[in-house]
Amino acid sequence: MGRFGKLETDVHIKASASKFHEILHKRTHRISNVSTDKVHGVDLLEGEWGEVGSIICWRYFHDGKARVTKERIEAVDKQNNSITFTVIEGDLTEKYKSFKFNIQCIPKEKGSVIHWVLEYEKLHDEIPDSHSMLQFCVEMSKDIDAHLMEGSEEPYHNDISGQKCEALSINKSKKRHVWHCLIFLGLNQNTMGRFGKLETDVHIRASASKLHEIYHERTHHISNVSTDKVHGVDLLEGKWGEVGSIICWRYFQDGKARIAKEKIEAVDKENNLITFTVIEGDLMEKYKSFKFKMQFIPKEKGSVIHWVLEYEKLHDDIPDSHTMLQLCVDVAKDIDAHLMEGSEEP
Structure with a gap:
């Protein structure tokens, strides 16, 4: 009990769902120019940007430390503006046997909602649920939204690509527990973040x-x-x-x-x-x-x-x-x- 976790967050933003999805899907490597204090670089290691099966490497700052994660694009649904990344190597595998990021960008009458789902299996029961990673995703989403609302069609160009991640071994372990956490942030543009x-x-x-x-x-x-x-x-x-x-x-x-x-x-x-x-x-x-x-x-x-x-x-x-x-x-x-x-x- 306690090994399996699922955290979900709805983040209300002002930008359109299609523009936000395009950033995460095909222009992931430019996020480091928009959320500079959190994402230091996103590099393509195998395949092509936005293609299922391609492998990318995120260099980011989380919980007071520079970190790396190597992820595979698991699934893309352009019609529903959804994308899934599966972690295959990196810092997260030091605590988790498996870790997935599922993101769906949902159009609304005003702006859109970014629905984040983090699904993971911990290596042991003492590892806490990944609330800080959930918060990281929320804050990065807000940085992207702020950029998109500046009127720019796309984040500034990022010339850095192809830098490789160091592979880290994945430990094995068994046991089950499911935790579901959903955060609802913001009811309108004037009170965004007030309601939880x-x-x-x-x-x-x-x-x-x-x-x-x-x-x-x-x-x-x-x-x-x-x-x-x-x-x-x-x-x-x-x-x-x-x-x-x-x-x-x-x-x-x-x-x-x-x-x-x-x-x-x-x-x-x-x-x-x-x-x-x-x-x-x-x-x-x-x-x-x-x-x-x-x-x-x-x-x-x-x-x-x-x-x-x-x-x-x-x-x-x-x-x-x-x-x-x-x-x-x-x-x-x-x-x-x-x-x-x-x-x-x-």
């Missing part, structure tokens, strides 16, 4: 009904199960599990003890759904609004917790709440471990 939506599917062993019961009616017991992350959950108004009731979470996040006062917004017992809306606390220092939505979905073996975090930032410079998403996942795993011990309740 993160989604995660966490596969666990406990039943959906037991997990829903914990989050719905026995929320105050979570601090006895996830002691290092949740220091207490207190009822302030109403009754445990009732819509409209207000509870206070005392938790530890990003190296600091924090508080969130939340209202139970909605409960659907039949579908194991619950929604919490933040009304006061530390999150309000960065967000105008913040909601937690959970659905507990039964599976043949265990269940899936589908987390959705929806928020509006106070300003564009506030990062998306990946650390809160990770906290939700870690707490869910703690509850799952407890339930699988055979105890009836926390």
Whole structure:
């Protein structure tokens, strides 16, 4: 569990889908002239630019270090503006047995949406999900968009090509887990980046009904199960599990003890759904609004917790709440471990 990962991001941009797709498809080597601080060069090693089966080498700067990745163009769909790159050598293979980048450029009434999908298998469970690479893709997309909106027909010419990558060996390993994360950035040109939506599917062993019961009616017991992350959950108004009731979470996040006062917004017992809306606390220092939505979905073996975090930032410079998403996942795993011990309740 934890080896297989899938991260997805929708980035709303102002440029057209066809122009953006053309850059990634046939003029990939010119991205280094547009996103200079992130991409240092893209070189053709085999084949022709934009052809399926061709091999290219990306020289880029990621997580404070200059890196290299050798990729094959796996698939191209010109009609749907989509392209897939598969990593075959380079720095990413030091942590991942396989890694794919799927990009689709989707036309909209105003601008377009770049849908990024990162699919990978880690070499071992301790390797974190590749959120920083996802963010890298988002930022590079914004650089390309900014260039295209300057009115230039194409990025400046790049004379460097054909430099070879050093091959790195690929280690082998087995085990499974799927994590789905979707980020929705921007609702219109004036508020681009303010609105966020993160989604995660966490596969666990406990039943959906037991997990829903914990989050719905026995929320105050979570601090006895996830002691290092949740220091207490207190009822302030109403009754445990009732819509409209207000509870206070005392938790530890990003190296600091924090508080969130939340209202139970909605409960659907039949579908194991619950929604919490933040009304006061530390999150309000960065967000105008913040909601937690959970659905507990039964599976043949265990269940899936589908987390959705929806928020509006106070300003564009506030990062998306990946650390809160990770906290939700870690707490869910703690509850799952407890339930699988055979105890009836926390």
